[in-house]
Amino acid sequence: MQTIISPLLVSHRLSLAPSVPRLLNNHHRAPPSIRLSSHRSTNSLRLFSSAVAAAAASASRDSEMATEDVQDPRIAKIASSIRVIPDFPKPGIMFQDITTLLLDTEAFKDTIALFVERYKDKDISVVAGVEARGFIFGPPIALAIGAKFVPMRKPKKLPGKVISEEYSLEYGTDKIEMHVGAVEPGERAIIIDDLIATGGTLAAAIRLLERVGVKIVECACVIELPELKGKDKLGETPLFVLVSSA
Amino acid sequence: MSGNKEEEDPRINGIKTKIRVVPDFPKKGIMFQDITTVLLDPKAFKDTIDLFVERYRDKNISVVAGIEARGFIFGPPIALAIGAKFVPLRKPKKLPGETIFEEYELEYGNDRLEMHIGAVEAGDRALVVDDLIATGGTLCAAINLLERVGAEVVECACVIELPDLKGRQRLKGKPLCMLVEYR
Numbered sequence: 153m154q155t156i157i158s159p160l161l162v163s164h165r166l167s168l169a170p171s172v173p174r175l176l177n178n179h180h181r182a183p184p185s186i187r188l189s190s191h192r193s194t195n196s197l198r199l200f201s202s203a204v205a206a207a208a209a210s211a212s213r214d215s216e217m218a219t220e221d222v223q224d225p226r227i228a229k230i231a232s233s234i235r236v237i238p239d240f241p242k243p244g245i246m247f248q249d250i251t252t253l254l255l256d257t258e259a260f261k262d263t264i265a266l267f268v269e270r271y272k273d274k275d276i277s278v279v280a281g282v283e284a285r286g287f288i289f290g291p292p293i294a295l296a297i298g299a300k301f302v303p304m305r306k307p308k309k310l311p312g313k314v315i316s317e318e319y320s321l322e323y324g325t326d327k328i329e330m331h332v333g334a335v336e337p338g339e340r341a342i343i344i345d346d347l348i349a350t351g352g353t354l355a356a357a358i359r360l361l362e363r364v365g366v367k368i369v370e371c372a373c374v375i376e377l378p379e380l381k382g383k384d385k386l387g388e389t390p391l392f393v394l395v396s397s398a
Numbered sequence: 399m400s401g402n403k404e405e406e407d408p409r410i411n412g413i414k415t416k417i418r419v420v421p422d423f424p425k426k427g428i429m430f431q432d433i434t435t436v437l438l439d440p441k442a443f444k445d446t447i448d449l450f451v452e453r454y455r456d457k458n459i460s461v462v463a464g465i466e467a468r469g470f471i472f473g474p475p476i477a478l479a480i481g482a483k484f485v486p487l488r489k490p491k492k493l494p495g496e497t498i499f500e501e502y503e504l505e506y507g508n509d510r511l512e513m514h515i516g517a518v519e520a521g522d523r524a525l526v527v528d529d530l531i532a533t534g535g536t537l538c539a540a541i542n543l544l545e546r547v548g549a550e551v552v553e554c555a556c557v558i559e560l561p562d563l564k565g566r567q568r569l570k571g572k573p574l575c576m577l578v579e580y581r
Contacts, residue, residue: 240494247494251514254474254484261478287470288486291437292478295444301437301471309467311420311430331434 226262231395233259234375248375248397250285250346263289266394267372268296271342274369278341280304280361282328282353285346289374293344302334304343304357315363319356328356337365347375348391351382358389409445414578416442417558431558431580433468433529446472449577450555451479454525459552461524463487463544465511465536468529472557476527485517487526487540498546502539511539513547520548530558531574534565541570 233253240247253259271293280302281290287303294301307316307327314329335341343357354371361368368389376382376393383391416436423430436442454476463485464473470486477484490499490510497512518524526540531554541551551572559565559576566574 235495237494241491249494251486251493251495251517254477254486255517257477257481257483260474260484264478284467284470284488284492287467288474288484291443291471292475294437294440295447295475298440300440301443303434303437303471305467308424310434311423311432312418312434334434334438 224266226266227394229256230259230263230266230374234395236397246397248347248377250288250374253374254288263374263394264292264296267293267344270372270392271369272297275340276342276369277339278302278335278361278366280330280335280341280343280357282343282345282357283309286344289346290344293342293372300334302330302341304328304330304360315360317356317360317363319352321352328353328360330360335361335364335366339366341366341368343368343371345371345373347377348373348382348393349377349380351380351385354382355385355387358386407449409449410577413442413446413557417578417580419580429580431530431560433471433557436557437471446557446577447475447479450476450527450575453575454553454555455480457523457552459523459525461485461518461522461544461549463513463518463524463526463540465526465528465540466492469527472529472555473527476525476555482525483517483522485513485524487511487513487543498543500539500542500546502535504535511536511543513543515547518544518547518549522549524549524551526551526554528554528556530560531556531565531576532560532563534563534568537565538568538570541572545570 230253233256235249235252237247237249239245253263276297276299279290279294279299281287281304283303283305291301307329310329310331313332315332316327316329318325318327341361343354345354348354358368370390370392371386372392374394376396378396378398413436416439418432418435420430420432422428436446459480459482462473462477462482464470464487466486466488474484490512493512493514496515498515499510499512501508501510524544526537528537531537537554544551554569554572554574556574556576558578558580559574561579562581
């Protein structure tokens with residue numbers, strides 16, 4: 153298939169690896185657990201990534217530190233496999249279509265691998281996926297890390313007893329539901345969706361899980377639309393994304 | 399082969415016992431087969447996927463088409479394991495690009511299933527995956543969509559079959575593989 157590749161919009165916040173020694177960074181914060189370069193336009197990074205990798209690699213050899221600015225080489229391919237559809241579902245919206253990523257077996261495999269590598273040693277017992285595209289990415293991650301998969305659904309889809317959480321839409325409200333008994337207090341969860349826009353749905357998912365005593369370790373999405381500031385709605389819960397579309 | 403239940407594999411009983419039957423959902427008289435409880439058991443979920451992967455990994459499958467929404471849960475892990483593309487088949491107006499659609503009958507009225515143009519190519523060998531086959535209407539629509547673009551549907555794969563509804567006969571002669579029957 154001719155994959156329709158529409159590059160993500162270039163972010164003006166692109167920063168290349170600094171040429172100053174990384175010792176400075178290390179004094180200011182604890183070594184990151186796992187931190188991929190997120191919150192950047194990887195389309196622009198795709199052009200520079202080999203230069204970045206080279207510069208960062210030599211810097212890190214000198215100081216033996218984890219380099220945060222080197223983008224995992226798999227990310228560029230993932231970013232380029234996402235198709236942007238203008239004016240869907242309505243004029244002015246540039247829709248990030250991940251179905252083309254799913255057609256690229258390497259890109260899909262790499263997407264899952266990046267999340268699995270991040271979460272496999274974090275004692276996660278629950279992967280919650282938001283209907284419907286969270287159902288595509290969540291289960292492979294859950295299977296790989298040995299966690300349960302918990303679908304979070306639109307109203308009236310789940311057959312058993314549910315708890316629900318309302319959230320705001322542009323016009324009106326919607327609800328997200330989860331089965332009673334799916335999760336237990338004290339469990340550690342990640343919440344997966346394909347994309348975070350305003351953060352309304354993810355925030356509702358967080359509230360739902362917290363109501364039953366679950367600790368949300370992180371929200372994980374393939375794509376972020378940073379201008380919509382969805383991250384701000386997540387409270388204390390960190391956000392991890394692979395691709396940022398500014 | 400005509401596609402039968404994976405006979406006597408010891409993992410099957412473990413999966414079957416995890417399926418929760420919810421009476422009178424979505425309406426009175428229907429015994430709803432709830433697979434969410436299978437997903438809560440990592441071993442049962444893994445076994446479900448493994449059974450399908452073992453069956454299909456050497457069959458040169460290039461496409462796994464999953465029917466929204468529960469087909470999205472089982473299809474992708476199978477696709478990833480066998481190196482096939484995953485193609486979501488969706489309710490109307492969800493897919494953002496250009497689509498083709500196939501209508502199918504509900505108890506009252508019709509519904510539509512859509513697929514992106516260009517997702518599947520002529521000559522692709524495809525599986526259709528859903529959690530359950532009841533009347534077979536949705537699966538038949540899926541088969542039609544795939545055949546219209548020149549793919550060969552090798553088999554339909556479902557976790558659960560309701561054989562009394564005879565869905566197996568509505569698959570245009572395509573074989574069905576299922577793991578658990580509910581009569």
